[in-house]
Amino acid sequence: MGEEAATKPGSADHLVVLVHGLWGNPKHLEYVASSLREKYAEDKAYVLVAARNSGSFTYDGIELGGERVTQEVEETIEELERGGQKITKLSFMGYSLGGLVARYAVGLLYNRGWFEKLEPVNFTTFATPHLGVRTPLVGYHNHLWNVLGARMLSMSGRQLFLTDKFRDTGRPLLSVLADPDSIFIRALSRFRNRSLYANIVNDRSAVYYTTSISKTDPFVKPDAIKINYVPGYDDIIVDAKNPVSPRDEEALYQRLYGGGRNFIRRMPFFAFICIFLPVALTVFSVTSVVQTARSKQRIKLHEAGKLGIKTGMYRIPLMIQDVRQTTEDIYENVANTHDQEYLPDDSIEAMGQESPLLSKSNREQEKLANGDSPAHTLEFPTLALTSDQFAMVQALDDVGFEKHPVHIHNVNHSHAAIIVRMPVERFYEGKVVIRHWLERFEI
Template sequence: MKQYHLVVLVHGLWGNTSHFDYIVDALRKHAEKYWSDEENQLLVYTTTLNEGFRTYDGIDVCGFRVAEEIADKIDTFEETSQITKFSLVGYSLGGLMARYALGILYKKVFFEKRRIELINFTTFCTPHVGVLAPGKNFAVNVFNRVVPWLLGNSGKQMFLKDSVRNHGLRAKEEPLIYLMSHEDSVFFKALQSFKNKTLYANVINDKRTAWWTAGISLNDPFFDINEFNGTKAFQYVPGYETVVVDRNQPIVISKVQSYNIDDEVEKNGEIDSNPDEQLHDFFFLNYWFAKMCRWIVVICTLSITAPLILAWKIAQSSMEMTISAVRVTRFLNTYSTQLLQDFFVISAPGPSSAQENAGENPGNNVEEADNMDVDGVHHHDNELVNIRPSSSGSSSLRSIQTQNTNNYNMLGKSLNDQADHLMESIYDAIERKDIHAGFLQESSSGSGVKRSEDNVLVVSIRELENQTTEQLNSKHAFDMEELIDNLQLDISPRQVNIIKSLNKIHWNKFPIYIRKTSCAHACAVMRQQDPLFEEGKIVVKHWIEKGFQIS
């Protein structure tokens, strides 16, 4: 009997299966050339039950559908062959759906019962910490209050505006994304079960899923980077230069005082008697000039495209959220008993427990396992314990999905892309940072710079992921405080806790520096064919060759 390694791909908000066409093709070609043999082959499947506006239904409901598809695919396929290895890939919101699905499957001991080895868990541009914009200024507050209500249940959950009640021993209400980060939750335990955990996150041009949330970082090492000034600021993974950044290598942050003012500042041939004041004025004016330009872009975009986009988006969102509310209500009425009620592991049995039970009572092993979850709790026969509906129910779900997919037409796709651009420009405009006291030097110069040298902070991107400002000041001497403040993010205490918790998992993290297009979020997975997306091919190539393990 042939043995298969199943790879399941989960798209993001407003997504559909075509978003993974390039990845599927590249993965299959690489597998045929290097991995597949007569007995071991790769099987790639893209989920279909959450296409289009069904992604509004919520991370939990969409995650349930993903779990249903995974289980259905595995059980159907194993009627003729055997799946021995499993990998899961999530893009954008799809990464959160995938994590929720894994929690359900882990709670039901789904993979362990079938002796399926968990190999790769990968996310591309997934907001693991949510998308609540950092900061407390007026524009940020308005944005964080209004936008969640335009994206259905998923919007509220991504902005940490929801409340989920856990019915187990820790019975209290918390935002779902925050709850999913707890170390004793089934979601956290499920992630730990994978041999290889990898994530990719954009350095620039992706404010909604910026490095701090998609890369799970307390600090922003890319505060000074744009399309033009960062090529020499980083060291890259060999063979994937100027795109895939090596986070283990140091970056060099210099104080403004060490900056050589260019000819445009010194064009009169005279230097001000107070260079510190001159430099401060230069960076102050430069910051506010850039800020004004961003708002001009937003205003122009609103003036030119707003009548079409806003009218369409408001009408569409209102209609789709109403449809989503009805759909979720009907979904919960049918499957509420199958959704997770207790998110935490009380006493997970060791790997040998099931085998010992099998040895004692081999004839009842399968039946016994099907009625037991990860806590060793037996369910009564009259309880609905399957994580997916029956075959007829599955067919019904797919039939409904096929009808709804017609809503995702070319006009809708085009307008969604325009809405993406508008949202990104608004994110960029509302972002508020203190005037920079530092900037990133060329990384090549970092090799000869001592960490103790005045006016220079040498630190790796990895080091910045889980250390607070106080910890960094203590480690690098307090005279570096002005430089370290550049890295700080004004995020909520809950977001800080999510980051600290998820960073206890061993991740292989890869910052990606996409410069040739402003659509870095789409480019990262080659969401569509575009002549400006060549850097996305490098990202996918790196994942297949270095980030994906076949066994």
């Protein structure tokens, strides 16, 4: 049985599964797990921190990771039942890549009949790249970075950059994962509550458009807008119903002036990056080659049934209808050097015309995100996403997520801070985020 965050078997009937991200391990979720334990007694929630995808095992892809988590969940439920503890409710929390692994796992659990035995209650992701990590680029930039980046992380890299062909579908796994006819969307729709938390700035691993499932990014130039916050959360949780407003000229000048001073203060850091990055990138590339080779070998052994999971148990039909018809910091720093690009204003997606890629719910949410008001209208260009990504936006918005933009101010690594990935004081803003989540968590 996986790490259960020190929660001993008892009378709890609600299993809460936590799934860590790329390069991660269960320790990354210690604060989340301990916060759950503090809020809910042993007779309320049993916390399982999935442990079988730790470290370099996250290179092996979302499919294999999802199968490992599914097996871990099934074994946990069965072991608890042998001890007299009956699980009747199920919740998932996924961080970063773990959110995608969780979406895959719940599809498998749904297909294997568990949702007839368990009530799906909460499904939440934190900083999860639902649309992949491909930087919205056009022209040759797309091939130079997005194709190259996909080769650095074995199967997980290809899936995150949407360059894979999943099984016999001929489509990227993330596209299949968001297909309206798939077991994955069917499973997701069964949860009573679905929510996501997305960093609006300084997330070098997964930027806002993908973690918030959006075709626009209102926060690309935060100094040029007024960000509105939910009262009581230290200007960290952004008001999703009215996230941004026009900024008055005096405040804009002050922000820009302050930004100039911040840039001067950070010049030594930028100089260090210029010297260090080339060497570190070489080391990272060599490490990636080694880990990719090891990952390919593990995948082969898994396919042969030699890693403890009988492949046939989970290789069920993926769709309700035939799908054929229808060194982390270095990587983050490199990815962060690529600016997002946009579609021409006269494109179908940018004009907001009726299209099978766009849903009514998505358009309404983006209208709110654009800060529309009788006096002012803030308009943001449509990002240069792929057709698969536009389809993902529609499908996931049609299922429906309660979206919570997060503004972490005091660190330039908000991806780690959002869940307090390490017990360091500078990540204190993440504690506010976790408090906000727990106050909405249904037991």
